[in-house]
Amino acid sequence: MRDHVQALRTLHLQGMADALEAWQADPLNVDRPLSEALAYLIDGHSQRQNQSRADTFFRQAGLATHYSAHTFRANPATGLSSQRMDHLRGLSWIKRGQAVVITGPTNAGKTHLAAGLGHEATVHGLRCVFVRTPAMLDRCLDPDLTIAARRRYQKQLANAPLLIMDDFATEYATTEKTYLLRRLLDDRARRGLPVVVASINAVADWDGYFEDEAAREGIYSRLIDAGCHRVELRRSAPPKTAHRDHKRTRSHVTRCVKAHRSVATP
Structure with a gap:
């Protein structure tokens, strides 16, 4: 089986080679049919190819790799449903x-x-x-x-x-x-x-x-x-809860300090 892995790498099918190694390493795959193994290899190669394309796109564009459609927050607050x-x-x-x-x-x-x-x-x-x-x-x-x-x-x-x-x-x-x-x-x-x-x-x-x-x-x-x-698009406003809580706490502390000073004054 190592020869198969090496042959895939020689053919520049790195994704399939990695998938085949992962398949072999799992003892649960011993009795699984060849069709499942082939599907696993094809999927591994496809994922590797997609990742390589994405890396090339982001590198040429000079962008961060987290800029994907999956990570964009689409909701009424951002202006895109x-x-x-x-x-x-x-x-x-x-x-x-x-x-x-x-x-x-x-x-x-x-x-x-x-x-x-x-x-x-x-x-x-x-x-x-x-x-x-x-x-x-x-x-x-x-x-x-x-x-x-x-x-x-x-x-x-x-x-x-x-x-x-x-x-x-x-x-x-x-x-x-x-x-x-x-x-x-x-x-x-x-x-x-x-x-x-x-x-x-x-x-x-x-x-x-x-x-x-x-x-x-x-x-x-x-x-x-x-x-x-x-x-x-709209710039979504940050949550105001923390800010309000901070103002409320600061106001409470100020009142306590004033009360303490009034008691301490003869």
Whole structure:
């Protein structure tokens, strides 16, 4: 059986090799049928593959690995119901090439949700590119890069099965950058490819962040027209119980001190 494990490792089927070793180590598996063993190996390989994809996604995005759809708190306090979250996690919007626009204040969970959707797509075998919009636009126009390098990067953005743009409409975009962004979204729309954007600013406040009006309207038509999933997150307030208890305790102590002083005064 060791030869089988080594053969799997040689074939770079690390997940199956690990699963086979775990299967052998459990004495309860001795009399179980071959079909169960095969199912166990396939499941082990699938889990290993999904984890590898997720690790690659988070590493390339420069994000914490706990940013997943499972760890995002979907409830009325955050502005996203569990039903809508289940719909987004179902990824049907990806198949339809639709956009997801996430807005909300600082610490509302925009990046967490956007990355969580990217993670969900990644473990389902879809390649996902996560970028911060200002840095992406700077790189597309970076004079220190060769024209070929800039074109390769723009092609990667245009062809990614899922593109996530964080920090969208947070820094002023010149006419050149606005046209570049519109062209990118046009290319993706022609291919029927979805996009997720996350912005600290409400959609109604985006106008001031794009210099060219015509290109700006083209961006809007690709992002927020029919078929767009708009999520307006709220920063959930921390529980007030502890604060109130602290104030109540402090008030009680103050009254006790005053009473003690009044008794001690001749």
